[in-house]
Amino acid sequence: MDPDVLAKAFVEHYYTTFDNNRGGLATLYQEGSMLTFEGQKIQGSPNIVAKLTSLPFQQCHHSITTVDCQPSGANGGMLVFVSGNLQLAGEQYALKFSQMFHLMPTPQGSYYVMNDIFRLNYA
Amino acid sequence: MDPDVLAKAFVEHYYTTFDNNRGGLATLYQEGSMLTFEGQKIQGSPNIVAKLTSLPFQQCHHSITTVDCQPSGANGGMLVFVSGNLQLAGEQYALKFSQMFHLMPTPQGSYYVMNDIFRLNYA
Numbered sequence: 001m002d003p004d005v006l007a008k009a010f011v012e013h014y015y016t017t018f019d020n021n022r023g024g025l026a027t028l029y030q031e032g033s034m035l036t037f038e039g040q041k042i043q044g045s046p047n048i049v050a051k052l053t054s055l056p057f058q059q060c061h062h063s064i065t066t067v068d069c070q071p072s073g074a075n076g077g078m079l080v081f082v083s084g085n086l087q088l089a090g091e092q093y094a095l096k097f098s099q100m101f102h103l104m105p106t107p108q109g110s111y112y113v114m115n116d117i118f119r120l121n122y123a
Numbered sequence: 124m125d126p127d128v129l130a131k132a133f134v135e136h137y138y139t140t141f142d143n144n145r146g147g148l149a150t151l152y153q154e155g156s157m158l159t160f161e162g163q164k165i166q167g168s169p170n171i172v173a174k175l176t177s178l179p180f181q182q183c184h185h186s187i188t189t190v191d192c193q194p195s196g197a198n199g200g201m202l203v204f205v206s207g208n209l210q211l212a213g214e215q216y217a218l219k220f221s222q223m224f225h226l227m228p229t230p231q232g233s234y235y236v237m238n239d240i241f242r243l244n245y246a
Contacts, residue, residue: 036191036204068159070238072225074197081159081223081240096244098221100204102195115193117204119245121219 007069010103010111015062015084022053022090029114035116048116059089062097076105077114083121096121130192130203133226133234138185138207144175151236158239171239180210185220200237201226209243219244 017024029035029045035052036042042051064084072079080101085094102115140147152158152168158175159165165174187207195202203224208217225238 006173009139021133032196036193039189039191041193050169066162066242068162068240068242070157070164070240071160072195072197072200073155073227074195074200074238077195077197079202079223079225079238079240081221081242083242086198098204098206098242098244100202100223100240102202104196114196115202117191117202117223119189119191119194119204119206119221121206121221 003069003071003078004067004109006067008067010080010101011064011082014101014113015064018052019061023049025049025052029116030112030114033113033116037118038120057088060094061087063087063094072102074102074104076093078103078111086120126194126201127190129234130201133160133191133207133224134187134190134203137178137224138187141175142184146172148172148175152239153235153237156236156239158241160241166201175229184210186210186217195225197225197227201234220233 026049029046029048033045034043035048042048062084066083066099068081070079082099086097087094097120099118101113103111104114107114147174149168152171154167157166165171185207189206191204193202205222208221209220210217220243222241224236226234227237229235
């Protein structure tokens with residue numbers, strides 16, 4: 001499969017899940033997965049999902065501006081770099097963000113998130 | 124060495140070289156290195172440096188806002204995620220950018236850039 005197509009499909013799936021069923025992100029991370037969220041380091045699927053579901057907003061909508069991807073050189077791994085806007089319910093202006101994922105293939109032919117780094121881009 | 128200290132040292136070295144001696148970046152990339160610059164894919168140190176030295180500005184100054192890093196899981200590799208400002212000579216306003224590097228260790232105990240993805244963050 002074309003890596004760019006795969007990266008876009010992952011990104012669409014990830015943010016749709018985030019916006020509609022945040023707890024469902026648990027299946028995309030594993031025990032060794034790492035998230036750095038605004039500088040805070042979190043490891044393991046349960047801790048990562050606990051962080052994401054406890055963010056101080058309920059309804060949100062991510063819209064994607066750019067998706068770039070490259071093979072990471074690590075056993076079929078793929079680096080995905082995203083920029084976009086995060087609209088929180090009740091807020092007038094969207095927040096800009098950048099996020100990178102390092103995806104690793106699973107034995108089932110799918111991918112999980114090995115590395116995840118998220119930053120808001122303050123104007 | 125503390126990975127965060129190493130990441131910050133790399134980032135400082137990279138942008139100081141970019142701002143003062145852009146051609147000197149050649150030593151930080153290798154033949155298999157990949158750069159995605161504003162969506163354009165370039166491979167190999169000579170092509171990457173040709174791209175960076177042909178950007179339509181001579182003098183610039185990068186200032187770094189955040190540096191995050193994680194081990195990539197690939198043979199001592201390290202993911203480094205940067206946000207910052209790029210000031211071009213003669214321009215009133217700085218450009219915001221995000222950039223990620225995948226660093227791999229060299230046999231000499233140093234690191235080279237395996238993956239590099241750069242995006243301007245338009246307001």
